[in-house]
Amino acid sequence: MSLASVSWWRVFLHLAVRYYPPYSNLVQKESNMLLRNLVTAVGLAVIAASAHAQTVLKFSHTDQQQGARHAAANEFAKKVEQYTQGRYKVQVFCCSQLGNDPKNIEQLGLGGIDFTVSATGSYAPHIPSLNLTMLPFIVDSYAQGWKFYDESPWLKEQFAKAPPKGFRFLATWEAGFRNMTTKDPLNGPDDAKGKKLRTFPNEMMRWTLEAMGFGVQIMPLPEVYLAISQGAVAGQENPIDTIFSNKFYEVAPHVTLTNHVYSPIPVAISEKTWQKLSPADQQAVVKAAQEVAPMARNLIRDNDEKVLAEMATKGAKINRKPNSEAFRKSVESVYVKAREKYGADVDAVLKETAAIRATVK
Template structure:
């Protein structure tokens, strides 16, 4: 009987040692983003985390921090470049302080559908050249996930640039977005995403602009109930990894993490595309007024000077990105 007890005790010791060795061998990678827990960005991050753990046979565990817990988008990218966090996912324009030419991805009205956007981000030669600059800045792009087309939520009804005059709109720190919104007639207020709801509620700004998923998950329609589907900018969210983290990985683990990122992209894209109408319907049921037919032609005309300003600063890159976008619009109706 004693021998049996000793055998059982010894077995527990072995199992405990095995778990301890596993825990010690497993490396935790930090993934920070600004979306809410119920948002598509967080859902995609969780899918990615599971795939990373599976494809690295448990050597790596991705810990996801949502809701700006570790910082806003600029701070997350800065921390990632320095090696303070391992992953983040954000609008392409948020990476522009490190790669200025990425401002041009925020040019207004250059893509008309999700399918066009996916093809542009997967196949644009110009964009690949810009993304290839990232490792020298301290991070590298792994895959492009989805956020959607940007639209407006405002306290007052919005149908044309005339309605924008005298209104202050919150946006994120991006030069091209500022030029676009100012051309539409808005005054601009830059502020972190977690501060926006209260700022609208208290009247510091009249509204904000973001993709539908972000509007919905942050409940901006509660304080700015006029949801206007301007679709003024296509705004996907490339996933990036710290270059310091990347260089520590074995070639096999680099391949595994790249695979996890790439395989998560279709999930993120379909989730956003399929949920847009459901979210709009739910917002309408909760009192939001959805304007599906604003005067887009008037908004397009208003932002025409933005292309000229961009050419003055970015030169031939503007024509390169516009040519790629035009070819894709022609190929994908």
């Protein structure tokens, strides 16, 4: 029985009692029954509303729809809804719709968005020591990089600094090693001279590229394709998946596999959002993020060669064997410069990663 029908029926009974008293006993019984029905109807409405109550959380990132991090974000969204039993729904915004990486991280602190995922170095404006994760050539393989991010005492200590900054890390997903795409062939530091390369706003990355001989241009990711095509920059550097999903190889067809920086992408939640979650839902969100991590890692590692092959069929020229020794030698000054600013933290990172390189292929 609807609430509307209950209301009309009560009007009818009121008129019947007033103008025809013999109905009063009947009316009393009917009124009691209607009252019970009304209470039942209201109770069911409240229960139904509670059962369908759902909070929507916003996940913002800069990747394209065909990119690996977008696939990881969508999988995370499914798991959050499942593990919170529908109490939370994650809406994923790709392609810098809500902002670039610095803006997304800023919005985490303000509570404007709930989740983002970005290169570790993107969080460095809030935790400066994370610049050191972008030191060049500290790991040489995915296995080495995963061990560093999973087991490093130093990195664990740095990540623990996040909550007072307005966000906290849930897990580390994958983007891959950073490589270069340029309009002209690039084989070593000599070819970098006089060329301006785009990168993201990170101190260590800027130092590294400048040491290699490049001029450095900072600009948001969505502007890079046009900037290259118009000659504002000679190229850019990014992981292979990002190069492919943004089609940078179309305007900078020389893809040089320098693997100069390992660049995974920690996923973070706004601390304001975190504090609103129940302990059970906090565990659900962490579980979802950590379960996606192996998928994200394997997707990048396993797709690197497939993506390179597809780019090659579309005209990209893949340089698999640049002068790595010359590139490595050119950035030795970066470690010296980093020590001057960050002191013992640099030695801690280099010691841990050297031990990993010695034991993990």
